[in-house]
Amino acid sequence: MELSVTTTLRFGSQNHFSPLPLHISTKLNNKLRNTTTLTAKKKSTIEGISDELNTIASLNLDFAPSRRKVRDAFTQLQHQLDHFLFKTAPSEIITEEWYERNSRGLEIFCKSWMPEPGVPIKGALFFCHGYGSTCTFFFEGIARRIAASGYGVYAMDFPGFGLSEGLHGYIPSFDDLVDDVIEYYTKIKARPEVRDLPRFIFGQSMGGAIALKAHLKEPSDWDGIILVAPMCKISEGMLPPNTVLKVLTLLSKMMPKAKLFPYKDLSELIFREPSKRKLAVYNVTSYDDPTRLRTGMELLSATQDIESQLQNVSAPLLILHGAEDKVTDPLVSQFLYEKASSMDKTLKIYEGGYHGILEGEPDERISAVHNDIIQWLDFRCSR
Structure with missing residues (x-):
């Protein structure tokens, strides 16, 4: 086992909610209706692009056809952005994009990155993106670098995110979302090119x-788990007050799709480098509106469920976290490291790092994080 950084553990208790009396919830419901938008917040103009592209970027992204149209319009521009991930991405990678229907009838966007011909494949990596992200854009550069090191990389946009069907940013059931991931990746693991190789699942933030x-x-389906700033418990500073949460719990049953969860612009908490923060607006299909009520409650419920089962985590485990992350608490990663029953587990805390250590840090740090992932994979695939 390896523990790169040790910190003092301070782990708060869970919040427990009790229903409010109906007359109180009705008053607060009416107040929320009058003061909080139920639709998308107004989108800012993206500087330095044409009026035509800004018009496309301002489309209502609730449904997949609009998101796909926007992504098609921005793809070429995205690859030309001045970001370390795009400038250094290996070019000789075999990529494939496709759609397939899951068992619930939703059309899911899928993508793969494979090493160039002649490079032996050491293992397969299956990516789970974060809440405000997709399986393309920044991850494109990350996947290319990992693929160039000899790994098949696979990813999907979750239902309601990126280019997949479903109401944008809406998670009616977190367990269904997990089942969607299991269903798709089970199919991929049966492919001839990766069938007999080590398989690793890689999750960032909510994807963790x-x-x-x-x-x-x-438990026995993975040869290892890689977690970057995992959402095992939402930081106390990111949660609304308890009284508001009680109201939101009730309203999530009455109007689950409404965008009523208090909105915070997280870009300054995700990207440590301002120059990289400015490029986040070009991930034009990411969800960047107030959280839908049902989604918010499902995320809270999922973290509470995971917290109660951390001792059952048994696969080889790599946890990476920025020490200054204010979105997901690095102390929770420390708690996960200590509670997990995995015999092979590694925790790396990066001094000064924010939430987006894969894409929002100085170039040297981003490269170091990627190298840590690849070295961890190489060691476990060479046994």
């Missing part, structure tokens, strides 16, 4: 919660 729940549902 999905990766953990996928492992907890099928």
Whole structure:
């Protein structure tokens, strides 16, 4: 086992909610209706692009056809952005994009990155993206670098995110979302090119919660788990006050799709480098509106469920976290490291790092994080 950084553990108790009396909830409901938008917040103009592209970017992204149109319009521009991930991305990678319907009838966007011909494949990596992200854009550069090191990389946009069907940013059931991931990746693991290779699941932020729940549902199906700033418990500073949460719990049953969860612009908490923060607006299909009520409550419920099962995490485990992350608490990663029953587990805390250590840090740090992932994979695939 390796523990790169040790910190003092301070772990708060869970919040427990009790229903409010109906007359109180009705008053607060009416107040929220009058003061909080139920639709998308107004989108800012993206500087330095044409009026035509800004018009396309301002489309209502609730449904997949609009998101796909926007992504098609921005793809070429995205690859030309001045970001370390795009400038250094290996070009000789075999990529494939496709759609397939899941068992619930939703059309899911899928993508793969494979090493160039002649490079032996050491293992397969299956990515789970974060809540405000997609499986393309920044991850494109990350996947290319990992693929160039000899790994098949696979990813999907979750239902309601990116280019997949479903209401934008809406998670009616976190468990269904996890089942969607298990269903798709089970198909991929049966492909001839990766069937007999080590398989690893890789989750960032909310994707870390999905990766953990996928492992907890099928403990023997993965040869390792990589977690970057995992959402095992939402930081106290990111949660609304308890009284507001009680109201939101009730309203989530009455109007689950409404965008009523208090909105915070997280870009300054995700990207440490301002120049990289400015480029986040070009991920034009990411969800950047107030959280839908049902989604917010499902995320809270998922973290509480994961917290109660951390001792059941048994696969080889790599946890990476920025020490200054204010979105998901690095102390929770420390708690996960200590509670997990995995015999092979590694925790790396990066001094000064924010939430987006894969894409929002100085170039040297981003490269170091990627190298840490690849070295961890190489060691476990060379046994």
